[in-house]
Amino acid sequence: MVANQPEKEHPMPAFGLAARDPSGVLSPFNFSRRATGEKDVKFKVMYCGICHSDLHMIKNEWGTSTYPLVPGHEIVGEVTEVGRQVEKFKVGDRVGVGCMVGSCRSCDNCSNGVENYCPKMILTYAGTYHDGTITYGGYSDVMVCDEHFVVRVPDALPLDAAAPLLCAGITLYSPLRYYGLDKPGIHVGVVGLGGLGHVGVKFAKAMGAKVTVISTSPAKKQEAIERHGADSFLVSRDQEQMQAAMGTLDGIIDTVSAVHPIMPLIGLLKTHGKLVLVGAPEKPLELPVFPLLMGRKIVGGSCIGGMKETQEMLDFAAKHNITADIEVISADYVNTAMQRLEKGDVKYRFVIDVANTLQQA
């Protein structure tokens, strides 16, 4: 079998950071990008957010990783070239790419603007593109992407703090809309105050909701309320607090990906309440059926969002001044950042300053 030759498989040289094995250590990596096709947009990567999924993938925690693996699916930059059939973008535009770079474009889901649920959806990294090559993500200097999967970053949003919206942002925005948790005056809970959770609080507040953060860490209370605008805070391990809050929430977005009990969360819901999971614990969770029936409640899931909705989310964020709270790092800090991320030691997303610090040796 001929070994994969990343440097030679495409005509345009590229440079990035890749994990070579499940240790997850990232190191400089020379590879290549395809020539800008007729419908492609080529852009210089300015910043890329570090998503917790990147950490799962570099360590092959889901068993789907192929090495070498260049992570990164919160990618923003400036257009340097567009293909002849590209209509939406021109050179110099500020653009972004999220978790997907392709789909079948013909199934019901693709036709309904939810490419994220297409069975043939192609991930931005560690996926297999239409030409059979492995996709490489945004911890790299340049991206070439089909215009359908590129979004415009509104001028009002700073590029670095907007990058995490491309995954964390849409992951929270989409279910708030789909499950009807975007109506003014309703009471929404957000479980977990990390990269996803803190953005979720901001979106829910902007949609007019009263927001309660539910967390295992009492230390996060002050930030939740004073910095992110949450109306209240519940420590999930405190039985008394949880009991007092039973039956008060119209909906909950649960961002926690570790295995955890959902019965107490179902108890927090009012009748007709909705628990929506956006993290995917690797083992099944216990579902108590009585409370679901007695209160006509639901437990649902959601996974990122379609392209149209991703653009809508960015425009909404621009209008309401919503960005992620970030710590900008240089490319050579990335392994340290991953170690800190594993311990939850970040407020609340690392963003790699690719354009200024990602350099070939």
Next chain:
Amino acid sequence: MAKSPETEHPQRAFGWAARDPSGVLSPFNFSRRENGDEDVTIKIHFCGICHSDLHSIKNEWGIARYPIVPGHEIVGIVTKSGTNVSKFKEGDRVGVGVMVGSCRSCDYCNQQLENYCPKMTFTYGSIDRDGTPTYGGYSDIIVVDQHFVVRFPDSMPFDAGAPLLCAGVTVYSPMKYYGMADEPAGKHLGVVGLGGLGHVAVKIGKAFGLKVTVISHSPGKEGEAVGRLGADGFLVSSDPLQIKAASGSMDYIIDTVSAVHALTPLLALLKTNGKLITLGLPDKPLELPIAPLVLGRKLVGGSDIGGMKETQEMLDFCAKHNITADVEVIPMDQVNVAMARLAKSDVRYRFVIDVANYLSK
């Protein structure tokens, strides 16, 4: 000193009750309240045997208060109506389902969702407003507030219509709430379990205009499902090949199974945005795999009977579409034999007790 069941109310009544968790039913003398201004007194003609009756008499949910007179699929004739009763008069054919009271002032009661009122009173096994226990329809008469009585359509036979008062509304309500009657053309419903609930769900689903597939662990039920009940297809749930072939083909699933069972194969049957509605009441939590919910934006929802307005609507809908339950009518003194057969699912598909004829002997 507490009054005995025989003396606590002025009207004599007779029924069959379970005295302990053996669940054995035997003759029981008790009493009913005087017919109040808002009440109707009903001479009971038939009462359906619901699987919940079996769970209750054996204390499978741990909340039993003996003696228990079960029965919440009650049909009969009005013999007395109170001075404020305008909806019913003597001689009317009426029905009583799972509830006989609620607070009548909360948000749910005001929206005709009495079934979700936190103070809802069950037809049997609850404590009524006057502090006395409620006794159900395995008895000769019942006195009920007019609000919790429904008119039985003239065209609907008493015996075959009785089970609709629980089984019927229990499937009709979620089928409406979760959107199965909205634009049904081309939509596909799976019904898990072909018992009292399941067989009615097939009939109502077909009347809505849905394609219906029955999912059962008993291959022997296929002939009935397709030949007699009108289902479009049949899947054996324990056959992985059949499940795989039908993967991603259903918009909705109504799951009527009350034993603990696997949800993973059922979730796989759903399309993107699919909804699994669970109606059974297992005595332990179920295992809920989260990845299928997240990756397909699927949800698991519950539902609990239906409100009074909806119960009337359901009866009228069934009368219009000639929908009744498939029943086996039995005399009251065969009720223990029926319970033993019900425990083995040996009934097509609901036992109905012929109360009036038994008592006339």
